[in-house]
Structures are given as C-alpha cells and as structure tokens.
Amino acid sequence: MIRIKCPYCGLRDHSEFNYIGDATKLRPVNPEVANDDEWFDYIYVRDNPRGVHQEYWQHITGCRSYVKVLRNTVTHEVLKTGLPSDDLLFSYEAEK
C-alpha cells in the first residue's frame, strides 16, 4: 500500500488519491507562438522513467487539492510530497 502525505490532511492511503499525471511536463512558455511539435510534446509525449519521478495526484476523497509527489517508480517509495508549485526534485537532491 502506498501512503501519500497530503500537504493539508497528512498521511493517507493512496486509495484516497487519483493519479493525475506527469508533473515534469510544462506548458509552452509562449502559447501564441508555440509550434505544433511543442504542443504535441506537451499534450501527448510522456516518458516512462525508471526511478525517481515527479507526478501530480489529487486527494479526491479528502480535501480535493492537487498534490505533487516524488515517487520511485521501481520501489513505489514516496520520497517527498508538496504543493503543486513546489520543485520536489530540486529540494530532494539538495537534501541528499
């Protein structure tokens, strides 16, 4: 069982959360001038990394807020969680 720490509600079972998606994909900085390739990449192209990965989850049966989760895709260990605006990978690397 994966346990995810919601920044508001605390440690809860992952069954209370919905997986939203890859948190490393960023919307094109200038949407007006972005070409089709940039939009295609942003909307459809996803890596399937082995190891540490940043992803969005939503605490759907709790406070319904979005949560950013740093998870190891091999061991399913949740290394860090935070608000959607947090850069977890940066702070995780800094703490190591």
Add this chain to the structure above:
Amino acid sequence: MADKTYILPPIKRLSALAGQIESGRFGNIKTEPGIFIKENHPLSIVQLETREPPAKDFLTVIKNLFEFDVPLSPNTSSVSDKTRIIWTGPNRWLIIEPETRDLISLVKSQINETSISIVDLSHARSSIEIDGSMTRDLLLKGAAIDFHPEAFLINHCVQTTFFNLSALICCLDENRFNIFIARGFALDLLQKVQEAAEEFGYETL
C-alpha cells in the same frame, strides 16, 4: 393543444433513510449496546468556497453571523450551541445546523462578494450519528485513520473513504461521531455501519 398549468404541492423534505431504520436492539448485546445509531435529519448544510485565502471582510461576516470564527486549520471544525463549521478543503467550509431557519438565504444575504461560492447542500447530504463506548473501534474497521482519542480529538473532522464510501467524519464528543455522506449512499452507509456494529451490539434510535 394549450399547455396546462399544473399547481404542484411544495416539495416535502424527506430523508433518504425514511422508513429504512428499524428501531430496536440488535447484534451481540451482553449488557449494554456498544453502539447507538441514529439519523440526523433534517439538517441545513451550506458550502462556502472562496477563490483565494479568505479576506478579513468574509471572516468578519461569518463571525457576526455565527459568533465564532471559521476554522482555518485543516481537518478541524468550530462549533456553537447548534451550528458547526467544518473545514473541508483549502478555502472551503461546510456550515451545518439542524433545520430551524432558512440558512442559505441568511448566508446569501450577508455575503455580497461574487467570488465566494455559496451552495445549498441540505438535500444532497445525509448524516448518521453514532454514539457509545465502541464507536472508535467501529470507525477503525472502515477507515485507515488514527481514531485514538489522543490523535482524533473532539471537533476534529476528516474526509476519507469509509467502507469504500467517500465520507466526512466529525467527532462531536468523546465517543460521539457524525458521518456525512452523499444522499444516494445513505442506505449503503447505514447497512455498512449496522453490519460493523453487530459484534459490539447496537441500538438504533
């Protein structure tokens, strides 16, 4: 053909559990029932949501209306004699009280800010109250939350999955809890609670 004008009677407030609760004592009762189950009906429930962290004006309006502050820390509630305000998410609260007045109109008349959403959920939620010495053990059977009296204090509230149903559980007193659930799941919740309470012996009121 001309349309007929129908004069419809006003809609009567009917509980989702009307006619479903058989009062009496059931299950493994030795001396006293470990659980007492009853339905809270009718309740006035209003949801408030502000787009941004609440402004001072909003906090003052609520304080003037109910004579206490909205809870700002997660999973807590504030309470007066009859009204309870529960934190249900960032910048979101539920105001709950037994139906004695038109709560939604009262709140709407006091809050003029258009960025605050005010929703009447009175008909959308059902509530079951459980009391008795074994309530915390019963809750543990349905939710992966620490219900120890030192961890789950009075006026503490959680939204979680309770027997796989999305529920809001609120601690009213040492062993007295309110469980709020979407109306359509009320009967399912009641049956799950009754089934879980059988080993402790229960009385429905």
